[in-house]
Amino acid sequence: MTQNAVHIDNLTVYYGKTPALTNVCLDVEDGEYLGIIGPNGGGKSSLLKAILGLVPADSGVVEVYGQKAGKNKPAIGYVPQFALMDRHFPISMLEVVLTGLMKPGFSPLFRFTQKDNNRAHELLERVGIGALAKRQISELSGGEFQKMLIARALAVSPRLLLLDEPTASVDAVSRVSIYQLLEELSRDMTIVLVTHDLLAISSQVKRLACLNGKLIYHGKPELTESIVNTLYGCPVDLIAHGVPHRVLREHEEEESQ
Amino acid sequence: MIDALLHYRFLQNALFACILASIVCGIIGVIIVEKKLVMMSGGIAHTSYGGVGLGYLMGFTPIIGAFIFSVCAALGIGYIKRKGGNRSDLIIALFWSLGMALGILFIAMMPGYPPDMGSYLFGSILSVTKSDLSLMICLTVIVTLVVFIFYQNWKAYLFDDEFASIIGMKTAVMEYALLVLTAMTVVVLIKVVGIILVLALLAAPAAAAAALTSNLKNRIIYSIIFGTVFCFAGLWISYELNIASGAAIVTLSVACCMILYTAKAICEKIKKRMITAGKLS
Numbered sequence: 001m002t003q004n005a006v007h008i009d010n011l012t013v014y015y016g017k018t019p020a021l022t023n024v025c026l027d028v029e030d031g032e033y034l035g036i037i038g039p040n041g042g043g044k045s046s047l048l049k050a051i052l053g054l055v056p057a058d059s060g061v062v063e064v065y066g067q068k069a070g071k072n073k074p075a076i077g078y079v080p081q082f083a084l085m086d087r088h089f090p091i092s093m094l095e096v097v098l099t100g101l102m103k104p105g106f107s108p109l110f111r112f113t114q115k116d117n118n119r120a121h122e123l124l125e126r127v128g129i130g131a132l133a134k135r136q137i138s139e140l141s142g143g144e145f146q147k148m149l150i151a152r153a154l155a156v157s158p159r160l161l162l163l164d165e166p167t168a169s170v171d172a173v174s175r176v177s178i179y180q181l182l183e184e185l186s187r188d189m190t191i192v193l194v195t196h197d198l199l200a201i202s203s204q205v206k207r208l209a210c211l212n213g214k215l216i217y218h219g220k221p222e223l224t225e226s227i228v229n230t231l232y233g234c235p236v237d238l239i240a241h242g243v244p245h246r247v248l249r250e251h252e253e254e255e256s257q
Numbered sequence: 258m259i260d261a262l263l264h265y266r267f268l269q270n271a272l273f274a275c276i277l278a279s280i281v282c283g284i285i286g287v288i289i290v291e292k293k294l295v296m297m298s299g300g301i302a303h304t305s306y307g308g309v310g311l312g313y314l315m316g317f318t319p320i321i322g323a324f325i326f327s328v329c330a331a332l333g334i335g336y337i338k339r340k341g342g343n344r345s346d347l348i349i350a351l352f353w354s355l356g357m358a359l360g361i362l363f364i365a366m367m368p369g370y371p372p373d374m375g376s377y378l379f380g381s382i383l384s385v386t387k388s389d390l391s392l393m394i395c396l397t398v399i400v401t402l403v404v405f406i407f408y409q410n411w412k413a414y415l416f417d418d419e420f421a422s423i424i425g426m427k428t429a430v431m432e433y434a435l436l437v438l439t440a441m442t443v444v445v446l447i448k449v450v451g452i453i454l455v456l457a458l459l460a461a462p463a464a465a466a467a468a469l470t471s472n473l474k475n476r477i478i479y480s481i482i483f484g485t486v487f488c489f490a491g492l493w494i495s496y497e498l499n500i501a502s503g504a505a506i507v508t509l510s511v512a513c514c515m516i517l518y519t520a521k522a523i524c525e526k527i528k529k530r531m532i533t534a535g536k537l538s
Contacts, residue, residue, distance in 0.1 A: 080417070
């Protein structure tokens with residue numbers, strides 16, 4: 001029997017008086033590559049934060065590898081939405097990745113070792129931006145910044161990687177290379193990916209969850225018209241790709257060409 | 258002035274106070290500018306006025322009252338902000354005016370003639386006493402050590418507190434600690450530039466340093482140097498022209514800061530023009 005990476009049972013999260021998530025039950029198996037889609041305000045980011053233990057559950061259970069959320073922090077790598085970050089902070093790319101190698105709690109007079117430095121360089125090479133290690137983050141493009149955040153998340157050697165909109169406001173070339181990277185990473189770790197990007201849904205993820213306050217669908221990454229209708233209230237976005245329920249197959253053909 | 262400096266104890270004290278003030282300003286100023294807590298520190302500073310008033314009323318050293326009030330304000334603002342969400346501007350405004358109001362009330366309740374509050378509001382660096390100096394030294398040493406010893410923790414926390422908390426750092430403790438350090442800094446600065454002018458000395462050296470370097474450690478060092486230069490020059494101007502020292506220091510700092518930013522903007526414009534001209538030819 002495979003162990004569950006994430007076990008969520010009847011989770012309800014409120015922001016003030018507004019419910020962000022109601023009665024969500026979701027199990028993510030170890031090694032799964034799960035995509036989460038849903039409209040803005042549908043609780044996607046809240047779900048990730050509940051898994052991280054950053055927002056408290058008002059009711060229900062969130063467990064990561066059998067432990068209560070927030071207890072086994074180093075097992076989770078997190079890539080936040082980079083639009084929300086301070087991109088003018090005086091720090092270099094290498095230093096950002098190094099923060100991922102810091103120990104929990106307080107580290108008085110902490111100095112990074114040569115080993116830490118090598119590891120950070122290695123991770124930056126891994127995500128394809130090793131040459132820019134010394135660069136200040138204010139000089140990075142969106143794609144480079146996002147890759148740096150992935151490198152930082154990998155620095156904690158996670159078993160579970162959570163990504164919040166990793167390809168939002170990223171150029172097309174970086175987007176492809178980020179997905180390629182995630183594809184490779186998914187062989188070694190469990191990945192949960194929140195996205196608006198339907199390309200990712202159709203060609204990348206192995207499982208799909210649709211979230212709009214409640215969990216509407218969880219299963220194979222094939223969207224039917226009825227799911228999309230419940231999810232967005234109207235058949236948006238997918239229409240542009242052609243017939244909704246054939247989105248997956250079409251993209252698979254493109255991939256094999 | 259050099260001659261006078263060798264002879265007069267009060268001028269030596271003033272210079273020493275300048276150096277201490279510049280060190281804490283440089284360190285905490287850069288941090289609060291990056292963390293966007295400048296207005297928060299303004300709130301903490303103004304709340305301390307209540308403590309000054311209480312000191313006069315109860316008969317203890319007003320600067321101790323300022324210290325207690327500003328630390329309480331820091332913890333209070335931090336606590337309400339954590340519990341009450343993101344309306345921190347509102348809480349800051351309430352603490353800010355409540356502190357000032359309490360100060361006025363306490364002074365009014367004092368029997369006899371009211372004391373001169375100007376030295377706490379606008380600073381009076383020439384009247385720094387030996388006991389003031391020892392308090393300032395203590396606070397400066399604490400602030401410097403706490404930031405220096407946990408420098409890497411601070412850097413990770415300042416850049417992304419959410420991530421810092423995910424990898425297991427105690428970000429709540431750090432947030433409170435930062436506010437308390439800010440309160441201590443404010444107390445060090447009160448004698449130099451006064452409650453009302455504290456903000457300028459926190460923000461101006463850090464802003465000037467930000468124009469020159471984008472490395473956090475260098476920014477702190479530059480900021481300390483800028484602070485020292487501003488304070489010394491301001492003190493000298495106030496001595497020569499016989500004007501208020503706090504006002505001279507703040508006016509000079511803000512003016513230098515503006516000149517620096519204007520110069521930087523002009524330089525960048527020229528550079529850009531040269532690049533485009535180079536491309537065209």
